[in-house]
Amino acid sequence: MTGFYRDGCCSTGPEDLGSHTICAVVSAEFLAHQRAIGNDLSTPMPEYRFPGLRPGDRWCVTARNWLRAHEDGAAAPVVLASTHEAVLALVPLAVLEHYAVDVPGDLSALDDLS
Template identity: 50%
Template structure:
């Protein structure tokens, strides 16, 4: 479903090529409520000015959020001064590539929305691995919701 933000996906950081997803198609929004991405525009863009590489659109799980907090990145606690509401199970968020890889290696990687995950991640994570974590229904509208998020989280994957 086209959104007002589809045209925004054509913006990049320093080059003329639009951001693409792991399928080579125009990057779809990950989440606008709460607004995610390095630019807080809802997209998991590949930006020269983003050393954290917030390029993986994930549907966070309680298990992942606790893992991240134990690693020193508390995504649960709201931070008003940063206009960050805090995340909870089922929220979509642009995760840093290294954190998703670390979570994958620990067996707690959250499901991934492939249409909203930047193709730049393919230099670190192979597409086959991403597909193993794909959200089953990509019917989310970029507002942080999807029809089958719970199904993707409880399908018995062990993270291997």
């Protein structure tokens, strides 16, 4: 389950030093970029209840690493409705909107991305 608190939400708090506040639909390019900067999101890490990600998965990613991917031309799409407002302290809304994907009325349609 995603989220710093593993509650399915991109909530944040004082313990979340990485600010896992962006709900991203991860792509192969984004995952490769993250691995290249030392943030392997593909390999499962059971000790952190982390399943490992595949393209199309939706996951709460850190604001800094997502921003770095944006700056390097490898940003993942963002589900704005599920992204925490705290991210605005680091990433401008206009940048997030550029990568925004619509959330359909029937959320099961997002499963087709994987």
